[in-house]
Amino acid sequence: MYKAKAYSIASSRSPFTGTTIPRRDPTPTDVQIEILFCGICHSDLHQARDEWASVMPTVYPLVPGHEIVGRVTKVGSAVSKFKAGDLAAVGCMVDSDGTCPECKAGNEHFCPNLILTYNFPDKHLGGVTYGGYSDSIVVDQRFVLRVPSNLNLAGTAPLLCAGITTYSPMRQHGVTKGKKIGVVGLGGLGHMGLKFAHALGAHVVAFTTSPKKKEDALRLGADEVVVSRNADEMQKHVESFDFILDTVSAEHDVEALINLLRREGNLTLVGAPPKPFAVSSFSLIMRRRSLSGSNIGGIAETQEMLDFCGTHNITAEVEVIPIQKINEAYERLLKSDVKYRFSIDMASLKAE
Numbered sequence: 438m439y440k441a442k443a444y445s446i447a448s449s450r451s452p453f454t455g456t457t458i459p460r461r462d463p464t465p466t467d468v469q470i471e472i473l474f475c476g477i478c479h480s481d482l483h484q485a486r487d488e489w490a491s492v493m494p495t496v497y498p499l500v501p502g503h504e505i506v507g508r509v510t511k512v513g514s515a516v517s518k519f520k521a522g523d524l525a526a527v528g529c530m531v532d533s534d535g536t537c538p539e540c541k542a543g544n545e546h547f548c549p550n551l552i553l554t555y556n557f558p559d560k561h562l563g564g565v566t567y568g569g570y571s572d573s574i575v576v577d578q579r580f581v582l583r584v585p586s587n588l589n590l591a592g593t594a595p596l597l598c599a600g601i602t603t604y605s606p607m608r609q610h611g612v613t614k615g616k617k618i619g620v621v622g623l624g625g626l627g628h629m630g631l632k633f634a635h636a637l638g639a640h641v642v643a644f645t646t647s648p649k650k651k652e653d654a655l656r657l658g659a660d661e662v663v664v665s666r667n668a669d670e671m672q673k674h675v676e677s678f679d680f681i682l683d684t685v686s687a688e689h690d691v692e693a694l695i696n697l698l699r700r701e702g703n704l705t706l707v708g709a710p711p712k713p714f715a716v717s718s719f720s721l722i723m724r725r726r727s728l729s730g731s732n733i734g735g736i737a738e739t740q741e742m743l744d745f746c747g748t749h750n751i752t753a754e755v756e757v758i759p760i761q762k763i764n765e766a767y768e769r770l771l772k773s774d775v776k777y778r779f780s781i782d783m784a785s786l787k788a789e
């Protein structure tokens with residue numbers, strides 16, 4: 438065991454402060470990574486503030502962070518995929534049983550014994566797992582991803598959650614040329630959704646509550662932009678979408694989005710606001726529409742997404758911050774005031 442530097446939060450109302458956390462020495466199948474950048478996902482904020490208490494209560498102190506890129510510093514004797522000096526990435530998962538039907542099908546994210554990168558039981562050291570707001574991490578090689586060498590690293594970190602969470606449902610729902618696709622919410626996930634839908638050849642409509650993001654949405658891949666609080670603009674798109682991806686983190690009118698789907702269209706939720714919402718059965722049954730959800734993606738699909746990003750030169754638009762600005766960044770994230778993902782430069786932590 439060794440001590441790593443990290444930023445943790447002690448309760449739902451505390452600020453983040455610098456600390457040290459235990460990390461295990463690499464086992465034969467482990468990869469030790471020096472973290473270079475870590476994205477700030479809205480899920481980090483939900484959990485730091487214990488907003489998902491009814492589903493996954495937060496264990497404090499919490500070290501969030503599941504959008505990790507870095508450089509391999511050490512590998513266990515049985516590791517074949519990586520060697521010291523390689524770039525590597527870790528997303529939302531660090532372990533699963535590897536034997537259940539879900540794991541065998543490449544759906545580690547649905548494994549009943551899945552271990553998430555933070556706030557999940559740590560079978561090696563006891564307590565809970567600690568995430569990427571840290572200078573290093575040790576992860577089994579099965580959950581370590583390869584990073585295409587042409588991509589900017591600060592902008593690559595967010596691909597590990599925002600990227601796969603938007604890429605996976607688009608692939609599952611056949612987003613392609615000739616389809617009309619909506620992406621709701623222009624934040625970390627949403628701006629990646631625009632990039633992927635555009636790269637997949639679809640006609641893309643961005644839905645935003647922030648009229649000032651209109652120009653950016655067009656630059657990021659939208660063909661049209663709708664200000665979702667403007668009823669007239671919404672009305673123009675009634676019954677026209679094949680697929681809509683909803684990335685919104687707070688309460689909003691889901692029913693209004695369902696009404697924009699054509700017959701048999703699908704609305705997939707990836708945003709995870711804490712409160713349930715109301716949907717009329719009629720809006721679904723009268724057009725045989727469907728409403729579904731999606732949770733990140735499996736490891737093979739995450740690698741496919743990273744390789745797709747390498748080929749198409751896709752990264753997140755990031756505002757790089759030192760870790761000392763994390764409390765300010767959380768306040769800004771709550772106000773949708775980030776273009777479009779914060780990426781923490783971990784050199785700032787090493788310098789402390």
Ligand SMILES: NC(=O)c1ccc[n+]([C@@H]2O[C@H](COP(=O)([O-])OP(=O)(O)OC[C@H]3O[C@@H](n4cnc5c(N)ncnc54)[C@H](OP(=O)(O)O)[C@@H]3O)[C@@H](O)[C@H]2O)c1
Nearest residue numbers: 479480622623624625626645646647686687708709732733
């Ligand atoms: N399913 C999964 O696997 C998964 C993975 C990662 C994250 N998530 C969840 O996905 C959600 C989004 O995460 P994120 O990191 O992309 O968050 P984010 O960067 O804060 O983006 C959320 C966007 O939602 C829009 N929004 C915020 N409040 C709104 C409101 N009251 N009404 C309508 N729109 C509103 C804003 O876009 P505009 O300014 O354009 O309106 C905002 O930028 C979070 O709930 C997160 O926990 C789920």
Ligand SMILES: [Zn+2]
Nearest residue numbers: 478480598599
């Ligand atoms: Zn996330």
Ligand SMILES: [Zn+2]
Nearest residue numbers: 535537540548
């Ligand atoms: Zn499994």
